[in-house]
Amino acid sequence: MSRLRLADQWPTLVVAAVAAAFGAMLLQVTGLLGAAIRADDATGSSDTAMLILAITAWVFIVIAVYVGAIVTSNTVATVVAGRTRTIALLRLVGASAGSQRAAIAREGLVVGTAGAVAGVLIGSFAAWGMGAWAVRADVIPETAYDWANPWVAPPAVVVALTTWLAAWVGSRRVLAVRPAEALGGANESSREELHARKGRNVAAVTLTVTGLALLVIGVLAGLVTPLGVFIGLIGGVLSFTGIVLGAHLVMPPVLRAVGRLLGRSPSARLAAENAVRHPERSSRMTIGLVIGVTLVTMFAVAMESYRVLLLEAVADRPELVAGIEAMVDATVAVFSVLIGFSALIAAIGLVNTLSLSVLQRTRELGLLRALGFERRQVRAMVVAEAAALTAAATIVGIVLGVGYGWAGAQSMLGSVSGEPMLIAPVMPWPVLGLVAAAAVVLTVVASLAPARRAARVSPVEALAVG
Secondary structure, three states: OOHHHHHHHHHHHHHHHHHHHHHHHHHHHHHHHHHHHHHOOOOOOOHHHHHHHHHHHHHHHHHHHHHHHHHHHHHHHHHHHHOHHHHHHHHHOOOOHHHHHHHHHHHHHHHHHHHHHHHHHHHHHHHHHHHHHHHHOOOOOOOOOOOOOHHHHHHHHHHHHHHHHHHHHHHHHHHHOOHHHHHOOOOOOOHHHHHOOHHHHHHHHHHHHHHHHHHHHHHHHHOOOOOHHHHHHHHHHHHHHHHHHOHHHHHHHHHHHHHHHHOOOHHHHHHHHHHHHOHHHHHHHHHHHHHHHHHHHHHHHHHHHHHHHHHHHOOOOHHHHHHHHHHHHHHHHHHHHHHHHHHHHHHHHHHHHHHHHHHHOHHHHHHHHHOOOOHHHHHHHHHHHHHHHHHHHHHHHHHHHHHHHHHHHHHHHOOOOOOOOOOOOOOOHHHHHHHHHHHHHHHHHHHHHHHHHHHOOOHHHHHHHO
16 A cells, blocks of 8 residues: 555544444443343333333444444545546556556455454443443442443444445546546536436435435334334434435535625635535535534433433332433433544544645645735635534534434333323533534634645645646
8 A cells, every 4th residue: 555545544544443433332331231220120120211222222323333434435535536636647557447446445445444443442442441430430330241242343344344335435436537637636526517416416305305204204103102213213314314415405505604604804705615616525524523413412402302201201100210310311421422422433524524625725725825825814714614614514413413313202202101292302502502612622623734734835836736
């Protein structure tokens, strides 16, 4: 593997490792929670509590795999997009498109496997540490649990295969690279080209509408049985997949509205235009963060709604209230850390894609310097662009998270009292404030290295790259 390829694959390796660690932690912690609940006198005899925990575990396993798949796909697609010129040079000296695509796919499998193995080890160790802390802090009682859990292997296998598949799918554009492109830079699809992809757009709308319909059915089914959450889960995955496929249609209007708030300075206006000029690039950069914010908000709304529904169900049995409260508090404490991991995956995705985007725009940045932009203006433009992307992703993620969180809790616990029970979404305002604050921090962190790199580009480099 060349030095260029090794440098390109570091973001993919990090994402694969974090995704696998997320899955391993999830399974280990869920197993520990299950053992603690079975050992508790108040909740251990409750079949409903065990059923809800089992359902929650499988729901989060699907979410963990899904988050890793989306972020990995976006990272690999960004790497492949940035390697267009190198691929064209290899085509120019006789390499075939098929051999280049196979090489990229092999890289994905090797990197995905390495990241998955490392992630399982890191995730299992972190789960052990989290369990030890929870026992010392009296969050959960000391419980016998076998940490050699064979179920941590499936997330690792899925992450490795997902990274390989993402590399294979992302490398499709290799087939369209012409040797003549060795003379130019990598180009993203324009708005017109993306809108012309009728098949993709129709698929996005179909998946979104179908998923939303299944979410409604899941909520209605949840008024009868907690198994309605599985219908809602399928609906959530389908609808969000549709949103991901159609991100180039969803995100530009939000980015354009946010861009108006950046101000009228040249740096701010260019940042706003950059965010919408290449919808494919912008959607890749924002959709990972949308997933992270959606998950955090969804979990917070779901757990608060979950608490309200459970407490209403046992209101006439005061002896169970304390046990239910303790179980919910323990679940919230543990899963909050796990959800924080998913947000970390999303943050890594944003930092990676923004950094790679700056590397791919050397000619554009050099031309701006040649036209009179000062270094501070280039830095301000990159920071403003990161702010627009982060703000747009946060807004979309909060809206989606509230809807998905309420639907998840309602479809799981709408029948927990024995009678149909429908409540309004419970808004966790402190969590939403924390999400907004985290978005500000992420904007600063994500833009530091790219802004410095962009400011170092000289006007001469525009000619060298062109």
